[in-house]
Amino acid sequence: MQLQFLGTGAGTPSRERNVTSIVLDLQGVRNATWLFDCGEGTQHQILRTPIKPGKIEKIFITHLHGDHIFGLPGLLTSRSMNGSGDPLTLYGPAGIKTFVETAISLSGSWLTFPLEIVEITAGEVCNDEQFRVTAYPLTHPVECYGYRIDEHDKPGALNAEKLAADNVPAGPYFYDLKHGRSVTLDDGRVINGWDYVGDKIPGRSLAIFGDTAPTERATELAAGVDVMVHEATLEVAMEEKANSRGHSTTAQAAKVAQESGAKRLIITHLSSRYLRADCERLLKECQAIFPHTEMAHDFAVFNL
Template sequence: MELQFLGTGAGTPSRERNVTSISLSLSEYNRGSWLFDCGEGTQHQILRTPIKPGKIEKIFITHLHGDHIFGLPGLLTSRSMNGATEPLTLYGPVGIKTFVETSLQLSGSWLTFPLEIVEITAGEVCNDEQFRVTAFPLTHPVECYGYRIDEHDKPGALDAEQLKADGYLPGPYYYDLKQGRSVTLDDGRVVNGWDYVGSSIKGRSLAIFGDTAPTAAAADLAAGVDVMVHEATLEVAMEEKANGRGHSSTVQAARVAKESGAKRLIITHLSSRYLRQDCERLLDECRAVFPATEMAHDFAVFVV
């Protein structure tokens, strides 16, 4: 899996950072991508990447502030004007359905693809063959969520050599055995896949926080994840101001990563007051607490 940051700024776009949107590529599963938030200008950012709007399967919205949703109407209508027919599911807090449907209706827009809008609460959001997504409530002036993405564990390696030694010659049924299923052969023999499959391979995990001040939910949202994405709107010297507006400082983001046992931290959602030359200082504030911290810039790609 790969994370690509389409916008890494807070509140308003700047010359160096657009507002929030993150893409998660699922190409290793022969699937398209998921989008987390869709701030104004997201479709313009996508034009500079390999992301195909028609292959976006799901969009997860953390909250309804404009810098996280104002790009939705444009992206949805452009997806239609380009002839997309693949279905898309949009998840977000209560109100996201009204926002999207009103925007499309008042602008006389139409969609060429099935759009399902799911208004979420805390808890499991979706669960498919490969992933489970859970929403956790955060601390912000409006209803806001963070999303935890857990990849299901994968079956271990199939011991093909032992199968052959036991008289089970290779065939299409090997696929079913690798999934741990029992197979009845043409000669009546029954083969239990679990007898020939090694230990399962633990799935990867990812936590993507929406905007938030320090919150108790962070411990469960990010517990032991491989990658944690967290806002770091302001430097530690401006921590009180950040918290007063429902945001976190650099050091607070790093503390969450350390205390939750995350393996890596990527900070994003930086105030437009910070320029490129300020980035190392902000990153150093995080690394003093949690050394495995990286900073996202627009179009940066991180492998999960």
């Protein structure tokens, strides 16, 4: 799987950073992508990547501030104009349904694909054969959530030596054995798959925060994740200003990663006051607390 950042700025676009949007490419798991937030200009950013809008399966919105949702109507209608018929599910706080339906209606637009809009609250958002997504409330002037994505554990490998020792011939029932099911062999024996399967392979985990000031729920959201994505809107010296507006500093993001036991931190959502020349200094503020910190830039790709 990969994370690709389409926009890494806060509030307004700048020459160096567009506003927030992140793509989770599920390559290696299934042929689909998920989008987290959709700020203005997101579809223009997509045009500069290999991402195909028709392959976007789900969109998760953290909150309804414009720099996180103003790109939605354009992306959805362009997806239709390109002829996509694949269904798409949109998740977001209360009001997201009214926003999207009003924009489409008043602009005389239409959709060629089934769109399901789910207005979320804290708790499980969706759960399928491969992933579970949970929303956690954050601290921001408007209702805002962070999303935790947990990949389900995968079955361990079949023990070929034990199968051979027990004279279990190869066959299509190996699929059932690998998933722990009981099967009946041609000679009448009934065997239990769990007797031949190794330890489960732990799934990967990811926490994507929306905008937030420090909050008690942060460490629960990011507990033990492989990758944590957190805003770092302002530098350490501007903590009071950041927190008063529902945002975090570099050091506060790093502290969450440290306290939650995250393995890796990627910071994003930087104020437009910062230029590329400032980035090394901001990154070092994080790394002084949590060394495994990286900074996202527009179009940066991170492997999970």
